[in-house]
Amino acid sequence: MNFIYNFFMNTDFIYSGFMQTGFWGNTLYSYILSIMFFLVYLGILHFLKNVVIGRLKAMAKKTETDLDDLAVELLAKFRWFEYQLLAFYMAVRHLNRDPLFNKILIFALLIVFTYKAILIIHHLISYWVNKIAAQRNLSVAAKASVANSTRIILNAVVWVAAALFVLDNLGVNISAVLTGLGIGGVAVALAAQAILGDLFNFFVILLDKPFTIGDFVVSNETSGEIEHIGLKSTRIRSISGEIVVVSNSNLLASRIKNFRQMTSRRVTFKTGVVYQTKPECLRRIPALIKEAVTAQKEAEFERTNLSTLGDFSVDFETVYHMTSPDYNLYMASHEKILLAIMDAFTKEGIEFAYPTQTLFVNGGAKSAP
Known part of the structure; x- marks a missing residue:
């Protein structure tokens, strides 16, 4: 594209008075050329979206692995607005742009494509979590509970990382932000160590599987069926019918008897x-x-x-x-x-025994007459 741009800029056509008319620091010819580039880029991106991705999707359906289907799904997540914004940026990058316009354009690109990257990472997280949950041989309810809880945590981490990335590209000194987050994180960890312990033990339950939803367990004085495994606590439906809420830390710290896995x-x-x-x-x-x-x-x-x-x-x-x-x-x-x-x-004629005591009295010897 640079070759084409230089070729057009070196032709005699641009030296005509009309084409040399200037607007906002660029000639009319430069604007026309940028419009042409915009249409060319848009046509290429349209071909990639509607033809290339369509053929890749058809090829992915014929394979046994689902990784190629995942890749095609991620490519298909890009929308026309994002294609148009990318084509517009590529078309005007040769122009002399006003600093304010350039900042707005860079900011728009940063926000739009950072948000798109977040959505793609969320999709990858969902794919990974569902894949792991499927391999753990969990019930439908347990898979939903575990997958939702894990997604909430990982998605929150992604949003924080994305916010720091945007701030860094906008010129904000994130070193001070990270220092503040570190000090605040230590304070929060000390104040909420019980909550963080329950959160950690949630992942222990997820990976070690001492019990799953639907298992009948006995823990200390609590016995019943596991109904929900959450980030902080586990809910047990007791034999008498009420719900008993036990923190994940307390539950794992106790001796658990799991009767669901008993075969005899x-x-x-x-x-x-x-x-x-x-x-x-x-x-x-x-x-x-x-x-x-x-x-x-x-x-x-x-x-x-x-x-x-x-x-x-x-x-x-x-x-x-x-x-x-x-x-x-x-x-x-x-x-x-x-x-x-x-x-x-x-x-x-066999008699069952029950607690009894038999008293044998030894009579005294008779005295001589």
Whole structure:
């Protein structure tokens, strides 16, 4: 384009009196040439937008990767106003421009294309966050919560960086601004260290996944289903129905039991019988309990052993496994097992023990007559 501009400027045509008429520091010929350049640049940009990008979009649809689709989407985000502004700047850069006009033009370019860069970075952030969330095997609600929270933080960082970039290009000394932000940041960090701790632990929850939305957890005295994971706190729907709000720091600092990831349930219980039970009956107790356990479809018997001789009972310990983590199914099966044991003991004449004390009184010896 510089070659074409110099070629036209060296022709004799421009030396005619009319074409040498000056307006605002430039000849009429220079303005006509700038208009021509503007139309040429606009035509090239129009070709790129409507033809080249269209063909790239068609090619991207045929590939398996989505990176080329992302690149085409980013290119397609540029609008006609931005193309026209870019063509206008390229067309008038050879003219002698008024300093005020030049500042306004540079300011317009800076604001428009900085804002466009922010939108493109936001799109890249959304793409990255959604990609990471998809790989974490989260539920739909959890993906939305995590993605929205992460986007808010990263987008805020982008806006701050963009503001500093604009101020720096406008001639503002951002060193003082950064120093002020640093001092203010230290003060804010000291005043809001609990909030920042919760914010940090939000990302720990996101990356480490100790629990996700929909998991049933027990933490200290709180037990219930995770309903929301936020930047500062996590909401748990308790068994009794109310919402319990726990800060992310306190939640991760406690010991968490996550029942959603449990694939089976190990059940241990004790059965105590009275000391007056005959030895042959004691030997039959493991078989009776095993029969009661194996009668349940979801229960897998492991063992029953005489474990201790207690203060008032002979204790047997039984261990079995529920192949399903469903708590309601466990309670229903365990109830049937206990009832079956009671029926079997009743038939065998075996008595259950309960806390009792037997007092043996040794009568004194009779005195001689």
